[in-house]
Amino acid sequence: MEWLGRLPANGVKQYLAADAAERKPTASTMAGSKLTMGLLLLAVVAAAQVGAQGPAAAPSSSDASGLPPIPAERPPFFLGVATAAPQIEGAVAEDGRSRSIWDTWAAAHPENDSPNVTDDFYHRYAEDIRIMQTYGIKHFRFSVAWTRVIPDGNGSTNAAGLGFYSRLVDALLAAGIEPVVTLYHWDLPQVLQDRYGGFLNEQIVADFTHYATVVFEALGSRVTYWSTFNEPATFCVSGYGSGWHAPSLRDQQGEQGYVWECHNNVLRAHASAVREFRRLVPNGKIGMNLAVQWSEPRSDSEADRAAAERHMEFELAVWSDPVYRGDWPASVKERNPRGLMTITPELAAALRGSFDMYMLNFYTAKYVYYLSGGWGMAGQGVIDAADTFNATNGASIGPETASSWFKEVPWAFRKQLKWVSDRYNRPVMWVTENGVAVPDSANELLPGVLNDTYRINFYRDYMQAAMAAISQDNVDIQGYFCWSLLDNWEWTSGFKERFGLVYVDYANNQARHPKQSLAWLSRWFGLSSGAAQVSTQSI
Numbered sequence: 046m047e048w049l050g051r052l053p054a055n056g057v058k059q060y061l062a063a064d065a066a067e068r069k070p071t072a073s074t075m076a077g078s079k080l081t082m083g084l085l086l087l088a089v090v091a092a093a094q095v096g097a098q099g100p101a102a103a104p105s106s107s108d109a110s111g112l113p114p115i116p117a118e119r120p121p122f123f124l125g126v127a128t129a130a131p132q133i134e135g136a137v138a139e140d141g142r143s144r145s146i147w148d149t150w151a152a153a154h155p156e157n158d159s160p161n162v163t164d165d166f167y168h169r170y171a172e173d174i175r176i177m178q179t180y181g182i183k184h185f186r187f188s189v190a191w192t193r194v195i196p197d198g199n200g201s202t203n204a205a206g207l208g209f210y211s212r213l214v215d216a217l218l219a220a221g222i223e224p225v226v227t228l229y230h231w232d233l234p235q236v237l238q239d240r241y242g243g244f245l246n247e248q249i250v251a252d253f254t255h256y257a258t259v260v261f262e263a264l265g266s267r268v269t270y271w272s273t274f275n276e277p278a279t280f281c282v283s284g285y286g287s288g289w290h291a292p293s294l295r296d297q298q299g300e301q302g303y304v305w306e307c308h309n310n311v312l313r314a315h316a317s318a319v320r321e322f323r324r325l326v327p328n329g330k331i332g333m334n335l336a337v338q339w340s341e342p343r344s345d346s347e348a349d350r351a352a353a354e355r356h357m358e359f360e361l362a363v364w365s366d367p368v369y370r371g372d373w374p375a376s377v378k379e380r381n382p383r384g385l386m387t388i389t390p391e392l393a394a395a396l397r398g399s400f401d402m403y404m405l406n407f408y409t410a411k412y413v414y415y416l417s418g419g420w421g422m423a424g425q426g427v428i429d430a431a432d433t434f435n436a437t438n439g440a441s442i443g444p445e446t447a448s449s450w451f452k453e454v455p456w457a458f459r460k461q462l463k464w465v466s467d468r469y470n471r472p473v474m475w476v477t478e479n480g481v482a483v484p485d486s487a488n489e490l491l492p493g494v495l496n497d498t499y500r501i502n503f504y505r506d507y508m509q510a511a512m513a514a515i516s517q518d519n520v521d522i523q524g525y526f527c528w529s530l531l532d533n534w535e536w537t538s539g540f541k542e543r544f545g546l547v548y549v550d551y552a553n554n555q556a557r558h559p560k561q562s563l564a565w566l567s568r569w570f571g572l573s574s575g576a577a578q579v580s581t582q583s584i
């Protein structure tokens with residue numbers, strides 16, 4: 046997916062054309078014998094379990110498992126895996142689920158793959174739990190679909206929809222896996238968008254709070270770790286600013302104030318839901334998953350360095366400063382085009398203490414330079430800065446990945462972690478998403494595609510950057526979630542970008558095939574012998 050659909054500084058919308066050209070139709074056939082694939086899956090899991098039975102060997106650089114070398118030092122944080130309901134569940138018309146704004150988006154883009162079945166996690170979660178168990182993964186981040194729990198958006202609770210998450214949580218706990226629940230990962234009930242404009246209307250605050258309360262009441266005695274919103278910057282800016290994401294509204298120059306309305310309503314909904322959370326789940330921990338791209342100054346000039354800092358404030362601090370500091374960053378206040386952004390004392394008080402940990406989703410970086418009159422993220426105002434992947438000499442900021450918005454920058458990850466830690470006085474941090482889609486992997490075949498050395502190297506480098514942030518920059522990172530457990534429906538990129546540690550064979554009834562990266566990570570973290578290699582020769 047394109048991230049945010051950020052406007053180029055000159056206001057020309059080249060990014061839309063560029064991405065449209067990239068998107069090519071693919072047909073994913075869902076044929077295949079369920080029985081055969083079911084048996085195969087059992088064989089896969091059995092094979093994996095054999096490998097997992099041995100004691101966790103100490104990491105060493107020479108490895109009998111045939112995996113690439115394991116770094117000598119084991120990471121000091123726990124390893125988790127992350128997912129999101131609209132990307133993995135499928136079963137979009139089952140058990141009373143209503144349509145989400147992303148179902149609408151997908152229906153309007155038939156050239157894109159469909160989320161209707163995707164990984165069929167709704168029916169296969171038990172198998173996926175077995176895979177996690179086999180590899181020793183003990184933290185699973187998933188999102189609850191509002192459309193299943195309250196199909197009418199703000200009406201009555203749908204017991205069948207809620208029941209799915211209750212069974213999922215029970216199955217995770219029975220397998221010794223800690224559930225980490227995201228309440229909102231972009232899949233607004235379409236009915237709320239139609240009824241009052243979704244996040245543009247303050248009614249969303251009450252409706253989200255009601256939805257959150259229903260889920261806290263149902264799962265709060267069993268689930269400790271929660272997040273209210275996944276990446277509000279992405280869904281406010283892309284959904285209501287550039288129009289790149291559902292619900293496809295555009296407000297590129299801030300004329301309607303859409304992005305700021307969304308922003309304000311998300312902060313208020315978060316504060317309001319957390320107030321209920323404290324009452325209903327007194328021993329729980331909660332936060333919000335924030336995403337950012339590191340802003341590297343394109344030159345050493347004072348102007349470029351200030352522009353890069355400002356960029357980061359507009360992208361990230363604009364969300365977390367209100368929580369930790371009670372107000373927007375000064376740069377944002379000064380450049381607010383429309384006066385929409387007052388943080389009232391009441392809101393500041395409600396937000397204070399509403400992050401038990403700082404949950405950061407991190408992938409990439411860009412160069413930032415000063416540009417008089419330059420616009421920031423769509424709809425968020427003049428920030429006198431612009432960004433680019435290329436240095437002044439033309440060199441890219443990092444190696445390519447499968448995603449056009451994503452260059453590999455482990456060095457920037459370390460800087461980003463330190464930036465957050467220093468700004469907010471060393472909060473407990475969880476990296477709640479990090480991962481990569483391997484270039485060209487969408488067209489690769491089994492079994493070769495499972496030998497994802499590229500992804501192994503990626504995690505080695507990013508995790509070592511996080512380890513350096515801990516040991517040298519005094520950052521307190523306690524958890525690290527890989528995006529993602531499974532290949533999945535990657536929003537505007539459909540199935541063309543595969544971020545999974547487990548390959549999903551869409552042409553063969555969604556059969557699961559753990560990739561080498563899963564075995565490698567499991568071994569590095571000491572969670573299993575890592576020998577759980579899955580042979581696909583028998584397919």
Ligand code: PNW
Binds near residue numbers: 129407535
């Ligand atoms: C995340 N960035 O979005 C989403 O939470 C996932 O649903 C998605 O599948 C995953 O990334 C991979 O695209 C982001 O550049 C994408 O900073 C990019 C950025 C942040 C978040």
